Amino acid sequence: MTRSTKQRRAIRAVFERLNRPLSPQEILDQVGGEVEGIGIATVYRTIKSFVEEVIIVSVDVPGEPARYELAGKGHHHHFRCTDCGSVYEIEGCVGNFKALTPPGFLVKDHEVWLYGSCSTCRASAGAA
Amino acid sequence: MTRSTKQRRAIRAVFERLNRPLSPQEILDQVGGEVEGIGIATVYRTIKSFVEEVIIVSVDVPGEPARYELAGKGHHHHFRCTDCGSVYEIEGCVGNFKALTPPGFLVKDHEVWLYGSCSTCRASAGAA
DNA sequence: ATAGGTGCAAACAGTTTGCATGTAT
């Protein structure tokens, strides 16, 4: 069975604390302060294990390395700020994707990404 | 200025012949038959040069390396077959993404991906 | 003739894995 180690507890806590899609490096940076000497390999192995246990799910960002977020959030999509690179969760879904489906194809899932400026970046750009 | 070499002509021809989003490796496989001894570095350099000249544009597939397709096709999205991995272009767009935008955020662009089985895979699965 | 292109191999970034050691159970 999977064990409760300080590394795994700390990584899980980071997901609960930040509550947004995180990259492996972001996780390491966050956890590095708490757990002395933790290596990136442990982060990757823990991610893989958490995904198998469905504690987290992967968020496949187009054009960049995957991020991970807590599982069980229900259907939602993501917004990526093209200024600061942060990824945010957005609620709701505009449907009727099947209308776009070419004949003979079977759609099982879909993904929507919005790109633009997040409120933080808009505020600081306005202030600058 | 950029020159017309047999490698570049062959790579461009592959895009025109296959007319779907291609990965660098797919391009190399296609071109390898025509141009003796062509290397992957040339493919990458040619891709970069074509993107700058807006002959092709990148298609950022969530969770896998970027592909490239001919530029100038107008607004469209993509379908990825989860059985064979091929990416297809789909026409049309279901709008109203702004409705999902969190307050304070500015949406400049969006991307939609459909996942499922392409007609080829559905046909062969039915026959199997 | 010469600037840009090519092939090869080395370098890089992100991710995975082998192995000896550490630790939760």
Next chain:
DNA sequence: ATACATGCAAACTGTTTGCACCTAT
């Protein structure tokens, strides 16, 4: 005690770059 977890370094994949040679202009 022992099986699973960790840290490190090596390996691997996808991509970029340095360098000597080649070729379209």
